[in-house]
Amino acid sequence: MTSKNIAVQIDNVVKRYGSVTALHGVSLDILENEFFTLLGPSGCGKTTLLRSIAGFEDVTAGTIQLKGKDITGQPPHQRPVNTVFQQYALFPHMTVTDNVMFGLLRSGWNKPEAVRRVHEVLELVQLSDFAERKPGQMSGGQQQRVALARALAPRPEVLLLDEPLSALDLKLRQAVRVELKALQRETGIAFIFVTHDQEEALTMSDRIAVMSSGRVQQIGTPREIYESPVNRFVADFIGETNLLDVDVQSVTDGMAQIVLPGGSAFSCPAAAVVDPGKGHLSVRPERITLCEAGAGNFNATVLGQVYLGTDIHLQVSLADEEKIDVRLQNSEATVVPETGSHIGLQLEAGAARLLAD
């Protein structure tokens, strides 16, 4: 990875508010033309990091480089990045055209070119018919696209998006996800997207940085994050998972020999740093299959089921009372065991993963 195709390089950034530390030395490289997501629960530091890139927060230590240029101390109005704000922050007294034109005129575009550019971006977000409306006369989804157009118009080096979908209803959110991704491909610039919604992150991102407590927990593609979480936090935060306490016998070449609850031996991939002793096994509910009692890795008793439409959610308890969630696809062939019946659970090879804390 040469520095040539790095759009934003964040090096050991620390942010403290008084005695509270929001970012504990975060380092990240965001590539050009990449849809990069900062994902984490509220208070994890993702928004602080985004605001530091935009220049709204002064970092306590560390550097931020944009295309190889140090921008750490620059005020926001000198940074060639633009932001789509969570509540859009459209100028209420200006028309859509004036909103979009604002950044163009402030960054030295001449009037005729700015007018042309406004038409172009309004076309891009399909709002050409609304050019003379004011934000208050538009729906939430339309306002969101004005915010996008306004941020994209001055051709920023990087587009920052601060939970821009959170104010939309579900149906619209799903449609906008697809549009956003297409827009990123079309513009060819890096999008840095902040969200707490793991589904959003998984469906749109090229890469995701999972954050918690001011630290980056894992960086990877959606598939890597989902299928190979490095620790309990990531496994638990991304999707649903069952975390089982297991005895670790040995770890060699990334494969762990473990003893499952109930006593049967099992071998599975381990996250980088797991020592023998107690460990946590992460098993996704949809990667467990049912079988006859005694034939699988565990024996279990069915506690109940929840019908979810596409899936059927089964809750079972193991011999030691530990509860496990199992997800069965809802198809003609699916036989759902009755509550109280004794069944066996089979773990698919590679479906489980041993995690450090």
Add this chain to the structure above:
Amino acid sequence: MAGGAPMGAGTGSDIYRGNGLKLMLPAWIMIGIFLLVPVIIVGVYSFLTKEFRGGVIWEFSLDAYDQFFFDRGLFGDEPPTLEWTYIGIFWRSIWQAGLATIACLLIGFPTAWFIATREASSRSIWLFLVTIPYWVNLLIRTVSMKFLIRDTGPLNEFLLSIGLINEPLGLINTNFAVQLGLFYSYLPFMVLPIYAAVERYDFALSEAAADLYAGAWTTLRLVILPVVKPGIIAGCILVFVPSLGAFLAPDLLGGAKTFMIGSLIEEQFKGSAGNWPFGAAASMILLSIVLVVLMVYARNQNKEGTS
């Protein structure tokens, strides 16, 4: 989804519509008793004939307005020429009130901004401090101001004692003293509406402006001021209108040279020099000026609302 219904276009509830008139009754009674009736009384008096030593004779007369605008010589038998005395007083009053309004705006806006950007818990304390002077009667405050700034008052004595000036500033009985008095009397009326507007201001807008390459001054000029404009205009009206009719500050701080409308009107209704119809006519003319100002403002608001 390109044709979504516009929001905020008359989506109010219908529940109250049928009861509209009934519900407005208290407001109409208030406006009627305390606004319309007094204005009508003053209006009627302005068209009556004056009785010496106060009061009126119930005979229709245009003398009051004639006296305001025209000079017919000492005995009233010369051809009329335009009378500049009262127009001059009005003009000076408008000028004084305008300057006081500008001074209030220049100090009031930063003050309001300061208060609105404090922590929510301490804002009410700051607001309370702004309103504290109102616990004391305006007359007493204006007299106190007179004592503070007169030639032998604490301000001059202090400046003399530290050697900054060699002789008293001579502030009393000047236009400046009147403006100072008006400024001090009405500053809270500027601070409070601007505070209310700034407090509602979404600071993400300033961030958005900075993000779109606007520096601090550009952000103030193109985003902050236009968004909080209703508060600024409300504050300006609340300062300008009472300043225009004020008589305490001009009387006590200004002296004869700075005679203002308020003093002129006041004089007509008290003492032996009184001329009630003339005072009423001057009041009606003042009211007309204020109404024109307000209507221009209302018109601008409507234009903005519909564009």
